[in-house]
Amino acid sequence: VLSSCWKRKQWYQRRVRGTKETELQKHIERVKCVDWAPNTNRISTCAGDRNAYVWNLNAETGVWEPSLVLLRIERAATYIRWSPAEDRFAVGSGARLLSVCFYDNEHDWWVSKHIKKPIRSTILCVDWHPSNHILAIGSCDFKCRIFSAALKETNDKPEISGWMPKLSKFSALLAEYETQGWVHSVKFSPSGDRLAWAAHDASINIVHMDSKDSVIRSLTPSLPLLSIIWASEGSVVCAGHDNYPSLYNINGDTLSAGTRLDVKEKKAGGGMSAMARFQQLDRTGADTKDSTLGTTHQNAIVELRVTATGGDGTCTQFSSVGMDGKMVLWNLDALASSIADLKI
Amino acid sequence: VGRDQTVISSGINAEYGELGEREMAKNVNSTQFRTVDVDAYDEEAYEDEARVQDDSGVAEVTERASKVKDLLSQMKTKEALVEALKSPPVGRDQTVKSQNYDTVMWVLKSFKGSDIDAAVADLSMVEVDILMKYLYKGFSCSPDKAANLLLWHEKVVAKGGLGSIVRVMVDRKGV
Numbered sequence: 001v002l003s004s005c006w007k008r009k010q011w012y013q014r015r016v017r018g019t020k021e022t023e024l025q026k027h028i029e030r031v032k033c034v035d036w037a038p039n040t041n042r043i044s045t046c047a048g049d050r051n052a053y054v055w056n057l058n059a060e061t062g063v064w065e066p067s068l069v070l071l072r073i074e075r076a077a078t079y080i081r082w083s084p085a086e087d088r089f090a091v092g093s094g095a096r097l098l099s100v101c102f103y104d105n106e107h108d109w110w111v112s113k114h115i116k117k118p119i120r121s122t123i124l125c126v127d128w129h130p131s132n133h134i135l136a137i138g139s140c141d142f143k144c145r146i147f148s149a150a151l152k153e154t155n156d157k158p159e160i161s162g163w164m165p166k167l168s169k170f171s172a173l174l175a176e177y178e179t180q181g182w183v184h185s186v187k188f189s190p191s192g193d194r195l196a197w198a199a200h201d202a203s204i205n206i207v208h209m210d211s212k213d214s215v216i217r218s219l220t221p222s223l224p225l226l227s228i229i230w231a232s233e234g235s236v237v238c239a240g241h242d243n244y245p246s247l248y249n250i251n252g253d254t255l256s257a258g259t260r261l262d263v264k265e266k267k268a269g270g271g272m273s274a275m276a277r278f279q280q281l282d283r284t285g286a287d288t289k290d291s292t293l294g295t296t297h298q299n300a301i302v303e304l305r306v307t308a309t310g311g312d313g314t315c316t317q318f319s320s321v322g323m324d325g326k327m328v329l330w331n332l333d334a335l336a337s338s339i340a341d342l343k344i
Numbered sequence: 345v346g347r348d349q350t351v352i353s354s355g356i357n358a359e360y361g362e363l364g365e366r367e368m369a370k371n372v373n374s375t376q377f378r379t380v381d382v383d384a385y386d387e388e389a390y391e392d393e394a395r396v397q398d399d400s401g402v403a404e405v406t407e408r409a410s411k412v413k414d415l416l417s418q419m420k421t422k423e424a425l426v427e428a429l430k431s432p433p434v435g436r437d438q439t440v441k442s443q444n445y446d447t448v449m450w451v452l453k454s455f456k457g458s459d460i461d462a463a464v465a466d467l468s469m470v471e472v473d474i475l476m477k478y479l480y481k482g483f484s485c486s487p488d489k490a491a492n493l494l495l496w497h498e499k500v501v502a503k504g505g506l507g508s509i510v511r512v513m514v515d516r517k518g519v
Contacts, residue, residue: 096388120390141390181514201514202507219469221505 037082046077069110092123115171133158138183162209198225218255232314239301299324401433434517472504
């Protein structure tokens, strides 16, 4: 079951076949981001009204009930993500701070702790490391940062790892990387060893935790990418203003050239009769009627999400949502066989 | 202005201050507050780090100009192009930047139309980006050379794609 977020005051829940199931209305400003925690079955939404809600499904009535999260931010919330253990979530906002929210059992509500320094501008994207204690954020101050999110309140016992070589407390900055443009999307690889981010200077950057200073940077020939996901430990799928997703492989120190995943067969020209073509030519000045783009999405792709993974953790299916209002499911294994030279 | 002014108040709201008379002491000491730079205290002010002085690439500019001259006189236009595009000065020193700009323009002018394809094909993506930045600078500074620059632009876009143009727009330091 997938959910889609609309840039209106409410948002809709959809089943796989595309029929709207329920409308969840609570926010009074545009809903900026939605995340669904599959194991605990909770949905969190955040909006321009500076609030976030956690929705719990009432098993008896089948109704989603919202509970308010006290974010204590003065600007719109822009991004929200559940952590892998689903006991907390992070909300990025235009108030230049990140709120990590956890459940306070005593008072029966969600409380937030802020990470403020040294973030200097709006946070655009957040991703959790599989260990549940480390987060990466991309923001409008052209930087991608990694923080420790180990909370005392939830009795976290963080372990030393490549990203956190010595135990750090909450909001300690673990790494910082700079790009030329806003960082639109940031993602940890499935194992958490690598971090990839896409910035507005049409680049894809990947760094491995063992060699934190050497960033693999690919200056792509495409328009800026807005979303990036890992198809496997060694390859990423990204999409953005070019309206199609493409796959990049990591070859040692470099990124391969991207293979376009949206391959459409061109329709044979026998659609129109000769008379119709001349009429069209007379009326509009062009002899073909087709004004659609040659890609599945007709406008920028805003978000990619992995919807199904295979046995070894590689992505077999992902979904893309675009500004054209479409949600498209892509089967990577089917594409792998149909596009020559596609290695995942 | 450093003195107290006393104002005689009239009528109903006469306050009895320290002077004990029907006067109001009005403190108009200093208007210094008007000269305080309020923006300096603004916590939300964003300082773009790209504005910090960057001296990279300044030292080699003159040396590069002569190297490029040599290469061009030997008709090694491809090598001259690669040499001209190395580490451009991106700081705030305009004289150095325009000197490097002249070098690059001179190289671009020395190419025959048919040789451009081969030269661009051998450039790395970083060099392509730098070349694109100079092309756009050329469009704005030397509109008379536009015809030649447009020819280069077409070839460079074929190699670097729209991404290289985006990187020119997004670049905050500029060549």
